Amino acid sequence: MTDGDPLTGLDDVPWARLQHSYGTADDVPGHLRAMQAGVWEGRYPPSAQLANHIVHQGTRSQAAVYTVPFLVRMALDPRLVNRHRFVGLLIAIAIGLDNNYLPDGYGPREDRAYLEGLRGEADDRARWIAEAVDDEQRTQREASCAQVLIDAEAVVRCYDAVREALPELAVLLSSDSPELRAETANLLAWFPESAATSVPLLQAFVADEVSPGAAATGVVALGLLGDPATVPFIERYLDSPVVELRWASAFALTRFGIAGPAVVDVLTQAVARPPEKTGTMSFLSGSYRGLAAMALAGTSGATTLRAVDAMLAGLADRTGAEGFYDRYYTAQTLFTLVFPGDPAEPPQSFGDLSNLQQRVVRFAADQEDGAWPYAAMDALDRWKVPTGRSDLRVYAGTAQAGQ
Numbered sequence: 001m002t003d004g005d006p007l008t009g010l011d012d013v014p015w016a017r018l019q020h021s022y023g024t025a026d027d028v029p030g031h032l033r034a035m036q037a038g039v040w041e042g043r044y045p046p047s048a049q050l051a052n053h054i055v056h057q058g059t060r061s062q063a064a065v066y067t068v069p070f071l072v073r074m075a076l077d078p079r080l081v082n083r084h085r086f087v088g089l090l091i092a093i094a095i096g097l098d099n100n101y102l103p104d105g106y107g108p109r110e111d112r113a114y115l116e117g118l119r120g121e122a123d124d125r126a127r128w129i130a131e132a133v134d135d136e137q138r139t140q141r142e143a144s145c146a147q148v149l150i151d152a153e154a155v156v157r158c159y160d161a162v163r164e165a166l167p168e169l170a171v172l173l174s175s176d177s178p179e180l181r182a183e184t185a186n187l188l189a190w191f192p193e194s195a196a197t198s199v200p201l202l203q204a205f206v207a208d209e210v211s212p213g214a215a216a217t218g219v220v221a222l223g224l225l226g227d228p229a230t231v232p233f234i235e236r237y238l239d240s241p242v243v244e245l246r247w248a249s250a251f252a253l254t255r256f257g258i259a260g261p262a263v264v265d266v267l268t269q270a271v272a273r274p275p276e277k278t279g280t281m282s283f284l285s286g287s288y289r290g291l292a293a294m295a296l297a298g299t300s301g302a303t304t305l306r307a308v309d310a311m312l313a314g315l316a317d318r319t320g321a322e323g324f325y326d327r328y329y330t331a332q333t334l335f336t337l338v339f340p341g342d343p344a345e346p347p348q349s350f351g352d353l354s355n356l357q358q359r360v361v362r363f364a365a366d367q368e369d370g371a372w373p374y375a376a377m378d379a380l381d382r383w384k385v386p387t388g389r390s391d392l393r394v395y396a397g398t399a400q401a402g403q
Contacts, residue, residue, distance in 0.1 A: 006073035006080075007036060018063040019150070021056035025063035028054065032070050038081045047085040051092055058096030060158045062150050068093060068161040072168060075180075084179040087172065087187055088282065094162035095190050099329070102284055103251065103294040105224035106190045108159055115152040163191050166198070173205045181205070182214035182280040189221035189283075199227050206233075213280030216248035220283055220291075223252025231256055238262055244275045247288055251295045259299035264307070267296040271330065272310040289314045290329025297337050308338065308356050312363050328373050334360065335376035339383045346384040350395050353385075358396070361385060365392035 010029050018025040031053070034046035044052075054064040068090065075086040091098070095106050125145045132138035172184040185205060188198040202218045202225075209215035219237060222230045237249035239262075250266035253259070274288035284290050293311055296302050311334040315327055338360050347353050353361065364372070367389065377387045386395045393399035 006077050007032060007070055010070060013066050015063065015066075018066060020053045020061040020063040021059060022053055025054070025061075025066075028063055028067060032067065032074075035086065036074060036080060045082070045085065047082070047089050051089055055089075055092045055096060058092070058100065059151075060093060060096060060154045062154045064093045064154060065157045065161045068158070068165065072165045075169060075172065083172075083175075084177060084183040084279075087169065087180065087183040090162050090165070090169075091183070091187050091190065093158045094187075095159065098190075099284055101190075103255070103291060103298070105192065105226060105255065107192060108156070111152075111155045111159065115156050118149055118152050162187075163194060166191060166194055170198075170201055173201060178211035178214045179279045181209065182211065182217040183282060185214065185218040185221045186282055189224040192225055195225045195227050199225060199230055203230070203233055206237075211278075211280050212242050212244040212275070213278045215242075216244035216275075217281050217283065219245060219248035219252050220281075223248075223255040226255060228256060231258070238266065243270075244281070244288075246270075247275060247292060251291055254295040254298055259301070261301075264296065264299050264301035267292045267299070268301070268307050268310045271296060271307070272313040274314070274326070284329060285325040287325045287329055289326040290333070293330045293333040297333050302337055303356060305356070305359075308334070308359060312360070315363070315367075332373040332375045335372070335379040339379040339385070342382050346382075350397060353383075357383075361392060362396050362398065365389060365396045365398055 007029075010032060013029075015028050016024050016026040018028075020028070028050065031046050031050035034040055035050065040046050040049075050067070054061045054067060071086050071090050071093075074080055075083050075090070077083070080086075095101060129138055129141045129145065132141055166188065169184060169187065172180055175181050175184070185202060188194070188202060191198065199222065202222050206215050206218035206222070209218060219234060222234055231253070234249050234252045235258075237245040238253070240246050240249070246266050247270045250263045250270070253263050254267075270292035271289055274292065277286050277288065279286075281288065284294075293314070296307055296311075301307050311330055314330050315334070317323065317326070338354075338356050350358065350361065372387075380387050386392050390399070
């Protein structure tokens with residue numbers, strides 16, 4: 001909690017010398033002040049506008065790390081509204097887009113190793129720059145090398161800055177707002193190095209939480225942190241009367257390689273008929289179905305007729321304003337699961353496909369909306385299967401050419 005102005009010192013930051021995705025970051029203070037005021041014009045709240053600049057499409061910019069202290073203080077200020085959005089932005093600053101790390105969780109080692117590797121290659125970069133054929137090329141190479149290092153440093157610095165704030169932010173698990181409590185649980189999920197502190201906090205949170213979506217978020221967070229000692233705690237919710245908790249338990253258990261019939265059954269049901277979406281579960285844009293499909297894909301039951309039919313049923317469900325995300329992530333999972341890798345011998349015709357593949361192709365050919373994720377289209381391309389709806393119908397034998 002803060003008693004003063006959360007934005008104290010904002011103008012002391014040299015924003016005009018910092019970069020974000022659209023150039024210099026001198027507009028960042030305006031976005032932060034709009035977030036504090038809680039009012040805006042246009043379609044998107046100021047938190048989304050700021051995110052678009054400093055973590056555009058998940059790319060953490062040089063300026064992003066400098067916003068962390070202000071976002072933390074605003075998240076802790078009970079006078080402000082929609083504080084869960086500030087925590088959500090901190091998550092984006094820490095890891096970028098969560099779909100890049102689901103369903104497995106985040107580990108910072110790779111990013112740190114990449115940065116250290118770049119720093120260790122300074123002599124190689126200097127030689128490459130020196131070998132430039134003229135001043136113009138030399139300037140381009142210098143700028144390119146400098147930017148690569150700036151970007152790699154931004155990734156590590158952003159993650160570490162948010163991690164250092166976790167002890168302060170953990171108090172928000174007891175906030176009066178279920179959305180803020182849930183977003184805080186989501187935040188804790190991405191810092192395995194802090195698991196020793198976060199795990200007991202999350203277990204206490206889940207045990208006392210009254211919001212099903214928020215409690216489920218806490219269970220998922222425990223799974224993503226990956227501490228095997230939490231398995232008995234997670235397992236107790238697998239037969240919970242609360243559907244969100246059953247879903248979360250099944251998802252989390254797969255992170256530990258636990259995927260028995262009961263886990264697969266819960267995930268299969270959730271893919272076909274997921275819990276009702278609320279603002280208290282924000283992993284993967286709140287897509288219960290998409291997360292269930294991802295977890296199911298890692299089990300031995302993923303390519304059974306029942307599981308595939310459940311995913312097809314989920315894709316056929318267009319209900320709800322969030323249906324796009326459900327369809328996107330479920331389709332991406334299903335197509336890459338049923339059409340894996342590069343076939344040794346691409347099928348020559350529809351009849352050469354497996355029964356499950358034929359089932360998926362018939363379904364895709366039957367849909368009015370052929371806008372599938374790139375990963376789904378790429379999977380079909382690798383198997384030499386048409387991607388356009390009319391071509392798919394001809395390929396599957398449900399229509400004549402030209403119809």
